[in-house]
């Protein structure tokens with residue numbers, strides 16, 4: 001066993017840290033204005049391209065950085081330190097776009113990889129969240145294409161996106177299918193842009209699709225392949241959430257530790273108080289154990305293996321890391337006292353922003369169900385053992 005960065009991973013980590021440092025100065029503007037100006041976003045885009053960390057999940061031959069899952073985790077951990085979800089300005093087109101036809105690839109994916117166009121994923125509906133089989137959006141075959149009707153909620157980056165990846169049931173059989181829908185297609189409209197707990201550099205609007213006509217070339221993958229394509233994407237995305245939340249927790253802990261060293265109450269620096277030391281120590285435990293496990297499972301993805309088991313392993317990572325990181329930022333906020341409740345304090349922003357990591361891409365309860373499903377169907381062995389290599 002080797003638990004160390006290779007020179008390649010160390011270089012990537014340093015490069016990601018450098019990009020994170022370049023984006024960090026935009027945090028306060030993002031918080032104050034609930035987003036960034038087009039000029040600021042353009043400046044960040046230039047930094048992303050200069051770093052070579054654009055579309056890290058896409059192959060080099062298409063213009064992406066072509067990183068393995070483990071390498072992506074190393075990068076995402078650094079970017080996760082950013083508040084305002086500024087990590088999302090470092091674009092990664094949805095993995096399911098790898099299923100694009102050559103025509104779809106040149107129209108959507110290649111510009112997306114270059115940072116010239118963005119996708120947003122529209123699966124969730126008012127009555128279909130944890131259970132996407134409850135979606136009511138339909139695609140009715142019509143001539144050479146389809147007519148889509150329905151509503152979608154929580155569409156992250158829906159304001160900045162140029163096209164949407166929409167899950168709809170193709171009639172009459174109800175086959176769940178992904179469609180690539182240009183946002184300016186007649187019949188596509190934004191019904192509401194709600195405010196959320198966190199500040200996020202983009203919005204999560206709700207969309208209505210009213211008699212939206214698309215050609216047969218809008219189908220991503222095959223008709224009926226909708227769940228399969230989204231499941232694969234969710235699986236890797238859950239590791240990235242694990243990585244980002246750990247990075248966020250590390251930033252919060254470093255800030256809280258410095259503060260505890262400086263802040264004197266009752267004649268002693270806080271860091272000399274055992275109740276404070278306990279919070280710092282528990283946070284070190286939460287970060288280090290989850291960092292190691294996230295890297296372990298990311299390595300297993302990179303080595304390849306049984307997708308069903310990896311799905312459950314990724315659920316374990318997401319559940320453990322997001323819950324642990326929420327505990328860390330909560331403790332760090334406590335150490336800052338009243339100052340930890342002020343929005344100009346990065347720890348306060350991280351505390352608000354990490355909450356959603358227990359909800360999106362499958363809630364903590366859904367991750368438990370995925371793990372339990374693996375236990376009941378195939379037993380504990382795959383979940384509990386280390387992989388072996390020759």
Ligand SMILES: Cc1cc2nc3c(=O)[nH]c(=O)nc-3n(C[C@H](O)[C@H](O)[C@H](O)COP(=O)(O)OP(=O)(O)OC[C@H]3O[C@@H](n4cnc5c(N)ncnc54)[C@H](O)[C@@H]3O)c2cc1C
Nearest residue numbers: 121122123124129130154155156204359360361362363365
């Ligand atoms: C900020 C934000 C951004 C998002 N971005 C996107 C996006 O870009 N695209 C997209 O499609 N979706 C997006 N989502 C939606 C997100 O994936 C869903 O909110 C999430 O999957 C939960 O669905 P729900 O909100 O309908 O809650 P529900 O499914 O109604 O769940 C409510 C509660 O019941 C629990 N629960 C549900 N089923 C079970 C069960 N079987 N057993 C036990 N407990 C259960 C849940 O864990 C939760 O605690 C986003 C959500 C948020 C908040």
